[in-house]
Amino acid sequence: MKLTDKQNRIIETFDYSSPEQFLNHYPYRYDSYEAKSIDEWVEGETVVFEGKLASGFRTVRFKGNQSVTNFRVFSDDTLIKVSIFNRPFLRDYHYKEGIVVIGTVQSDHKVMAKTVTNKPLEETLGLKPSYPLKVGIKNYEVERLIKKILESIRIEETVPAVYKDAYRLQSKQQALQWIHRPQTKEQLMAALRTLKYEEFLRYHLSVAPNQSGFSFGIAKPISNDVLKSYLNQLPYDLTKSQNDAPPEILNDIRSDQQMHRLLQGDVGSGKTVVAFLSAISTIKAGYQVVFMVPTEILMNQHLAAFKSLFPDITVVGLSQNTEERKICLEGIRTGSVSFVIGTHAVLTEDVIFNNLGYVIIDEQHRFGVRQRQTLIDKGKMVDVLMMSATPIPRTLANSLYFDLSVSTISGYPSHRKLTETFVIKENSLEKHH
Secondary structure (H helix, E strand, O other): OOOOHHHHHHHHHOOOOOHHHHOOOOOOEEEEEOOOOHHHOOOOOEEEEEEEEOOOOEEEEOHHHOEEEEEEEEEOOEEEEEEEEOOOOOOHHHHOOOEEEEEEEEEOOEEEEEEEEOOOHHHHOEEEEEOOOOOOOOHHHHHHHHHHHHHHOOOOOOOOHHHHHHOOOOOHHHHHHHHHOOOOHHHHHHHHHHHHHHHHHHHHHHHOOOOOOOOEOOOOOOOHHHHHHHHHHOOOOOOHHHHHHHHHHHHHHHOOEOOEEEEEEOOOOOHHHHHHHHHHHHHHOOOEEEEEOOOHHHHHHHHHHHHHHOOOOOOEEEOOOOOOHHHHHHHHHHOOOOEEEEOHHHHOOOOOOOOEEEEEEOOHHHOOHHHHHHHHOOOOOOEEEEEEOOOOOHHHHHHHHOOOEEEEEOOOOOOOOOOOOOOOOHHHOHHHO
């Protein structure tokens, strides 16, 4: 398959390594076009119609290289006034055989066009894909590239035939044809069904430690006395579900199975202090702990909260560009730093732990499977706690993660400050700062 330099650049721009991989650049929406009688048009709806050009193209230019082109089309015994922005290159001779217009009805017999073509009407009707784009790349360029790739290569099957037959799935080749160029909604749904099944199967294979759901871990000498001691240091009482969660987590950590646990609860329910308590117990057992968060703001909030609650435990924050980074990295490598709270910066190759035993991931949905695994691989058979404010039913969690255990924090601590939401006019922002 021979691609142009521009087409190769498009593939590279979207970070795909091959034309075949680019077929995974799916449309984000589909516009449905069907021919309607002009009498059925409704103001504000999108219509498609064909006709004969009844005037020349007249272009009016504005400042900033903007323009509007006006023309008339005779269709279904009716004269339609058409306008289109920034198409000064339209030429009469391209449309002597006929013209097809796609646009929005503005009023009786007046349309603001978004597409003008001389293709047959039949090629314009149906479902038309819209792709995620980047600066300098047009939707039609992506369409043409996808079409060329689909016509040039043979796609290997990834789902075993026994599953395809059992779940009425299409071939991978057919599914990709229909996801990019569906003729009907039924074809689109069949393609989605097939590709989603393949995605979910691949996901299961990537997250399952093994088919038995059992993965060996390192039994850590966790002391109940440590937990009790630091619970007594807290300046407030925990809720019942907060008190129940740490023993569940620590029982997993002290077992000889690798922990995979989800800690879930609404924003403000007190998940973070539970994670802190489990981290301290693991640190006191002689292991390093890393707490990964999605943003630097959240990292700083967690650092401040931990230092306030547990001033006797040393903790460092690790982000991308800080003067202290080299010092922190050395402490992590030698083991003199036991607790690290950091952003994606903890994933880089220069972060080398001495004895990582426990990984905590806040807002786990903000990180990909590979990112989570990269962090886990920095230790040996580490225990993993994922945190989420988006509740996942236990049965769904088991389907998604096989051996995932779930701890749920319900209700809110009594000391929690209420969150209030205000609507402030822009012209009064200053006095509310």
